[in-house]
Amino acid sequence: MDKKQIPTYLANVLSVARADNVIADSEQVALDTLCAEIGAKKTDLKKAEKLVASTDFVPQPVGRFSDRVRNVEDMIFVSLMDGDLGEAETAIIVSFIKKTELNQEIVDGLMAEGQARVDAICDTTCSSCGSEITASAKFCPSCGAQLGAVLPQEDGVQIEFNYPTSGISIEFAESSSANFDTALDSARSAPNFQMCEKSGKKWYLATWPEEQIADVLGLVDNLKGLRNRKIYINGEPAQWDEAFAFDWCFQKQQQAYKPAEYCFGVDEDRLNVWGCRQAKMDWTSWAKWFAYGKFRKKDIFVFDKDRIRHELETNLYKVRFCPCLRPDLISTVLDILPNEVRVSERLGWSYKREYEEGPQSMKVVVKQVQDEYTYKDEFWTSGVSPVGCVIALDILKKAFKQCGIRDVTPKMLATK
Numbered sequence: 402m403d404k405k406q407i408p409t410y411l412a413n414v415l416s417v418a419r420a421d422n423v424i425a426d427s428e429q430v431a432l433d434t435l436c437a438e439i440g441a442k443k444t445d446l447k448k449a450e451k452l453v454a455s456t457d458f459v460p461q462p463v464g465r466f467s468d469r470v471r472n473v474e475d476m477i478f479v480s481l482m483d484g485d486l487g488e489a490e491t492a493i494i495v496s497f498i499k500k501t502e503l504n505q506e507i508v509d510g511l512m513a514e515g516q517a518r519v520d521a522i523c524d525t526t527c528s529s530c531g532s533e534i535t536a537s538a539k540f541c542p543s544c545g546a547q548l549g550a551v552l553p554q555e556d557g558v559q560i561e562f563n564y565p566t567s568g569i570s571i572e573f574a575e576s577s578s579a580n581f582d583t584a585l586d587s588a589r590s591a592p593n594f595q596m597c598e599k600s601g602k603k604w605y606l607a608t609w610p611e612e613q614i615a616d617v618l619g620l621v622d623n624l625k626g627l628r629n630r631k632i633y634i635n636g637e638p639a640q641w642d643e644a645f646a647f648d649w650c651f652q653k654q655q656q657a658y659k660p661a662e663y664c665f666g667v668d669e670d671r672l673n674v675w676g677c678r679q680a681k682m683d684w685t686s687w688a689k690w691f692a693y694g695k696f697r698k699k700d701i702f703v704f705d706k707d708r709i710r711h712e713l714e715t716n717l718y719k720v721r722f723c724p725c726l727r728p729d730l731i732s733t734v735l736d737i738l739p740n741e742v743r744v745s746e747r748l749g750w751s752y753k754r755e756y757e758e759g760p761q762s763m764k765v766v767v768k769q770v771q772d773e774y775t776y777k778d779e780f781w782t783s784g785v786s787p788v789g790c791v792i793a794l795d796i797l798k799k800a801f802k803q804c805g806i807r808d809v810t811p812k813m814l815a816t817k
Contacts, residue, residue, distance in 0.1 A: 402464040407441050410472055411449035413460040413497065417476045419453060420489035422561040422597075431482040431519075435475050454599075460497050469501045470511070477515035559597040562606045566636040568593070569617055569644060569722070570608040574629035584623035590616070604629075614644075615724040621645055647723035650679060654725055661809040664725050672814060674734050674793050674800075676727045679720045680713055684793040692753055692784025696763055702750075702785045703741040710735060733800040742785060749792045753784040790815070 402410065414435060418428045436446060452458050462469040476497065480490040498508060564570060571588065575581070588594060591607035598604070609617050624630050632639050657663035666673045666683060673683045682690045690712060694704040713731060720726060742750045752765055762781040769778045787793065794811040801810065 402439070402468045406463040406468075407439060407445045408448035408452060409461065409463045410439070410468070411436070411441055411446060412452040412458065413463075413472055414475050414479050415449050415453045416458065416460050417480045417490050417493050419561070420480075420493055421487055422563065423559045425482070427482040428479055431479045435479070460493060462497070462501050470503065470507070473498055473501060473503065473508075474511045474514055477511055478518050481515050481519045559595065561599075562595050562597055562604070564606070564633055564636045565593055565608045568608045568610045568635065569614055570606055570633040570636070571617065571620055571624070572604060572606045572631040572633070573624055573627060574605075575603040576627055576629065578627060580623040580625075584620055584627075587620035587623060591620075611722060614722050615651075618645075618648060618651075621648065643719070644722055647679070647720035647726075650720065651723055651725060659813075660725075662813060665809065665814055667814060672790050672793055674797055675713065676730045676734075677717060677720070677723070677725070679717060679723075680731075681716050682709075682712065684787060684790060686751075686753070686786035686788075691786055694784065695761065697741065699763070699765075700744040701741055702744065704738065706735060706738070706740070709738075727804070727806070729804050730800055730806065733803050734796055737796045737799050744785060746788050749788050750785045751788055752780070752782040753786045755781040755783060757781065759783055 411432075414432070418424050418432065424432075432446075435441075462472065464472075473494070476494050480486050480494065503511075562572065570593075573584065573588075578584075585605065588605050588607035591609055592613075593606075593608035595606040596603060597606075607617075607620060630641070632641055632644055634644060654660050654663045657668065659667070662668070664676050664678060666678045669678070671683045671685055673680055675682060682688060690709055693708045693712070694702055697703050713735070717726065717731075742748070744750050744752055755762060758764075758781050762783045765780055765782050767778045769776055794815050797814065798811045800806075
């Protein structure tokens with residue numbers, strides 16, 4: 402066999418060993434034996450590993466017919482070393498055999514030869530009488546004692562992660578960072594923790610359910626500054642900030658004098674009825690969202706709740722994993738918000754004043770009396786403004802009751 406063909410030859414064998422994403426210790430022994438037999442160097446093995454690691458690698462016969470037959474035998478040999486010829490390994494070998502055009506008689510012979518090589522490596526002695534036996538024997542031929550499994554099942558070295566299809570997964574590589582040991586301890590506490598070895602470097606994968614994302618933040622904090630880190634959301638690669646954009650706000654909430662009130666904007670002397678200040682839609686007279694809708698009559702304004710919902714979803718998407726976010730409250734508040742309101746300060750609503758005409762503006766003329774003088778107050782409007790927070794607090798009172806929220810009350814928010 403041409404020396405240039407050795408990496409591909411080894412890659413064919415490696416593809417079988419890696420089929421279950423774990424290279425058992427016994428399989429590594431077989432690979433070392435094989436490399437010695439064909440005169441492969443460490444550089445050949447590294448080239449083979451790079452070939453197999455590529456997503457488009459498919460085992461291909463190389464060399465003369467005798468080399469191809471031997472390649473099949475070596476693939477079978479390695480696959481049998483861990484005592485388990487799995488479906489994935491079988492599929493690769495069968496596909497390769499078809500390309501090599503071997504008949505069943507030759508394949509049966511190669512299977513027998515492969516098992517014989519395994520037995521030769523794994524010969525041992527009976528624990529009862531001391532007679533020499535092979536690892537494939539189930540009973541000692543001398544004393545008849547029942548023996549253990551064909552081969553010990555080993556943990557081996559995992560070479561690929563099994564990425565969970567749900568939850569938040571953090572992947573990171575071994576590092577000399579001062580925080581690495583603490584980060585690794587945090588990762589080990591995850592409900593799902595995996596280790597693997599890629600390109601000679603150890604990698605780790607920790608996964609938590611979305612509802613436990615607060616438990617992920619310790620690991621996130623200790624991975625700051627590391628280059629080799631990745632995140633997956635429900636098994637799909639994502640941007641780091643996409644999942645943890647909420648972290649800075651969450652940390653401030655945790656440090657607040659009254660954390661539950663923080664989310665409603667109390668410390669900024671403004672109220673937001675959505676329970677998340679990142680909604681950017683406060684209950685203030687100048688808030689833009691009070692113009693989302695249209696006037697059905699000159700004094701009747703109809704809210705466009707679909708647009709309000711869209712704005713909320715857009716603003717809150719980046720913090721959607723925040724442990725403090727209350728999606729049920731947001732939905733309930735939007736449902737309770739009146740579909741339409743009458744402009745009347747007695748009823749808690751006034752016109753939203755604009756001093757320039759806009760695309761959907763309506764001109765309003767209001768008679769004002771001051772010191773026995775009557776004059777016209779003219780302005781443009783495209784929406785309404787709340788008069789104080791009475792209506793907002795009433796909405797929250799109903800919403801809190803429906804959602805079973807008890808850690809914060811409208812009374813707590815009204816005293817600010």
